[in-house]
Amino acid sequence: MNKLSPVSWSAQDAAELYRVSDWGAGYFSVSAKGELQVSPFADDPAVCVSLVDIISGIRDRGMDMPVLLRIENLLDNSLSRLNEAFAAAIEQAGYQSCYRGVFPIKVNQQCHVIEEIARFGSRYHHGLEAGSKAELLVALANIRDDDSCIVCNGYKDQEFIDLGLMACQLGVNCFFVIETPNELPLILERSEALGVSPMIGLRLKLTTQVDGHWSKDSGDRSLFGLTTAQLIDIVDQLKLANKLDCLQLLHFHLGSQITNIRNVRSGLQEACRVYVDLKQEGAGLGYLDLGGGLAVDYDGSRSNTCHSKNYQLDEYCADIVETIMDILDPLGIEHPVIITESGRATVAHSSVLLFNCLSVTHFDPAPLSPELPEDSPELMKNLLWVLETVRPDNLQECYNDALYYRDEIREEFRRGEVKLRTTALAENLFLAILQRIVQCMPEARRVPAELENLHESLADIYYGNFSVFQSLPDSWAIEQVFPIMPVHRLGEKPTRRAIIADLTCDCDGKIDRFIDGQSTLPVHSLKDDEDYMLGIFLVGAYQETLGDLHNLFGDTHVVSARINRDGSYDFVREIEGDSIADVLNYVEYYPQALVERFRNTAEQAVRSGRISAAVRKQMMEAFSASLRGYTYFEK
Ligand code: PLP
Numbered sequence: 228m229n230k231l232s233p234v235s236w237s238a239q240d241a242a243e244l245y246r247v248s249d250w251g252a253g254y255f256s257v258s259a260k261g262e263l264q265v266s267p268f269a270d271d272p273a274v275c276v277s278l279v280d281i282i283s284g285i286r287d288r289g290m291d292m293p294v295l296l297r298i299e300n301l302l303d304n305s306l307s308r309l310n311e312a313f314a315a316a317i318e319q320a321g322y323q324s325c326y327r328g329v330f331p332i333k334v335n336q337q338c339h340v341i342e343e344i345a346r347f348g349s350r351y352h353h354g355l356e357a358g359s360k361a362e363l364l365v366a367l368a369n370i371r372d373d374d375s376c377i378v379c380n381g382y383k384d385q386e387f388i389d390l391g392l393m394a395c396q397l398g399v400n401c402f403f404v405i406e407t408p409n410e411l412p413l414i415l416e417r418s419e420a421l422g423v424s425p426m427i428g429l430r431l432k433l434t435t436q437v438d439g440h441w442s443k444d445s446g447d448r449s450l451f452g453l454t455t456a457q458l459i460d461i462v463d464q465l466k467l468a469n470k471l472d473c474l475q476l477l478h479f480h481l482g483s484q485i486t487n488i489r490n491v492r493s494g495l496q497e498a499c500r501v502y503v504d505l506k507q508e509g510a511g512l513g514y515l516d517l518g519g520g521l522a523v524d525y526d527g528s529r530s531n532t533c534h535s536k537n538y539q540l541d542e543y544c545a546d547i548v549e550t551i552m553d554i555l556d557p558l559g560i561e562h563p564v565i566i567t568e569s570g571r572a573t574v575a576h577s578s579v580l581l582f583n584c585l586s587v588t589h590f591d592p593a594p595l596s597p598e599l600p601e602d603s604p605e606l607m608k609n610l611l612w613v614l615e616t617v618r619p620d621n622l623q624e625c626y627n628d629a630l631y632y633r634d635e636i637r638e639e640f641r642r643g644e645v646k647l648r649t650t651a652l653a654e655n656l657f658l659a660i661l662q663r664i665v666q667c668m669p670e671a672r673r674v675p676a677e678l679e680n681l682h683e684s685l686a687d688i689y690y691g692n693f694s695v696f697q698s699l700p701d702s703w704a705i706e707q708v709f710p711i712m713p714v715h716r717l718g719e720k721p722t723r724r725a726i727i728a729d730l731t732c733d734c735d736g737k738i739d740r741f742i743d744g745q746s747t748l749p750v751h752s753l754k755d756d757e758d759y760m761l762g763i764f765l766v767g768a769y770q771e772t773l774g775d776l777h778n779l780f781g782d783t784h785v786v787s788a789r790i791n792r793d794g795s796y797d798f799v800r801e802i803e804g805d806s807i808a809d810v811l812n813y814v815e816y817y818p819q820a821l822v823e824r825f826r827n828t829a830e831q832a833v834r835s836g837r838i839s840a841a842v843r844k845q846m847m848e849a850f851s852a853s854l855r856g857y858t859y860f861e862k
Pocket of ligand 1: 334356482483484485518570768
């Protein structure tokens with residue numbers, strides 16, 4: 228049923244309904260005023276800022292929705308949590324080396340994000356991972372600290388290698404991770420030519436298979452990494468070149484969003500065995516890089532389902548430290564520096580997509596008059612009879628009959644035998660029957676399987692001012708779920724259930740999977756005089772760059788906020804979203820040429836007397852203003 232009965236309700240009920248404490252990592256809560264608030268300081272949870280206040284601050288500065296809000300403190304917190312959790316695990320276990328995180332740039336390449344990671348992360352010597360030349364340039368421009376690492380994954384051409392070698396010359400720990408055997412000769416040749424000793428890493432193809440979305444791409448079928456035979460071959464080549472001391476790092480990446488901690492342990496055990504053997508062969512190894520994979524609990528279920536994880540950060544760190552010690556200590560091998568390339572766990576929480584709802588489609592029947600029009604066909608009378616006879620013990624039968632009569636009327640309409648008004652009345656009667664069936668379900672002894680999801684066909688459609696393809700590509704591409712909820716009116720019980728459709732008018736441009744496993748989201752009725760505001764949370768990883776221009780909806784505005792200890796906040800950075808001219812440019816239109824063409828059309832209309840010169844002026848101004856405008860719905 229799409230309506231939820233309105234009984235007594237508190238902000239606490241809303242927090243439970245939307246599972247805020249399950250996915251919010253302690254950062255989000257519902258205020259007594261019924262607004263979603265963010266509290267970035269673990270040591271002072273009383274410091275809270277309402278997202279409603281932030282939205283009105285953004286609007287006061289002239290930016291319309293949708294807006295991607297980055298809360299810089301949350302990014303800083305994630306970096307601290309990760310580094311401090313490893314430091315604690317290392318101290319507790321008596322591990323004889325340290326942790327050096329690197330952030331994989333591909334997870335969020337946006338300049339503000341990378342600059343903040345480099346700035347704040349420098350206190351932990353947090354480095355960057357680069358998978359291309361462009362990313363390496365970004366890393367080189369941002370990492371200035373000799374104790375941080377830059378890890379270069381991916382295919383490397385001469386230019387890429389030369390850049391990395393120059394970084395080594397500057398004193399940066401810049402590792403070339405070899406993904407395929409044919410990369411080594413070029414690295415050796417260029418390091419010889421430039422007179423720089425390379426820091427080489429090897430990427431292992433582990434046999435360990437992981438659970439979760441990328442399960443099929445792990446183990447023997449993983450796309451990247453060296454087989455054991457290739458490893459041995461490279462070690463032999465390095466020995467021959469007298470460069471085995473340059474082999475400093477062993478790398479593996481089990482996959483993203485590893486949901487099961489057992490996979491982390493078993494992958495690492497396998498990698499440690501390789502580490503031991505390579506060390507015993509004489510490799511200079513001192514770094515063990517576990518890649519990414521630290522998962523985010525998107526649905527808050529703390530389970531090993533695709534959108535969750537069955538472990539906490541402390542457990543992840545402790546398991547890694549212990550596993551390495553368990554294998555290396557009995558053999559007397561020095562503890563390596565532990566590197567992880569955690570991406571999504573570092574940035575997911577810091578971004579929220581805020582959008583307003585533009586309208587709603589209801590599937591409620593219109594009020595019915597007790598009598599049918601006199602000339603109504605027999606089928607209509609049958610439909611009315613079905614409506615009057617729905618009871619908890621005949622739901623399936625009534626559903627079958629209603630469907631039959633409704634379809635017969637549609638058929639007669641196609642043949643021109645009934646009029647549009649009759650069909651409209653029949654459709655309304657049909658909806659009324661479905662609604663009555665859904666209302667009777669709680670009293671039914673058994674709900675027929677076919678009817679279990681009937682409420683979904685009656686759910687509202689709320690139209691959101693955003694594009695799934697631009698702002699939530701993983702929701703469409705890999706059925707990723709994200710926490711979604713209204714950010715205000717939370718002291719009021721939501722009385723409707725809805726799916727969310729975006730602006731793209733594409734059947735895929737919708738959200739009908741939510742973190743509680745339901746296909747609809749509890750929402751409030753829209754009001755005429757107030758925007759209904761929703762937030763989509765944990766969108767800081769992967770979503771921004773993978774997004775595309777479907778229907779030419781461009782980048783949204785981005786605002787970075789920093790919350791202060793006194794509960795005030797500053798908008799530290801703002802980036803205007805794409806204008807229509809920007810997105811047209813991306814697809815090779817020249818906005819100026821479009822203006823010219825439109826001017827010609829308007830001028831001809833003036834010449835032929837269809838419009839006046841003054842109207843032409845207004846039209847030209849409107850055309851140019853539209854080109855400068857936001858691609859999303861503006862008020
Ligand atoms: N490192 C490598 C080599 C990757 O391919 C990826 C992404 O798949 C990551 C790190 C980041 O993974 P995650 O975001 O799951 O931490």
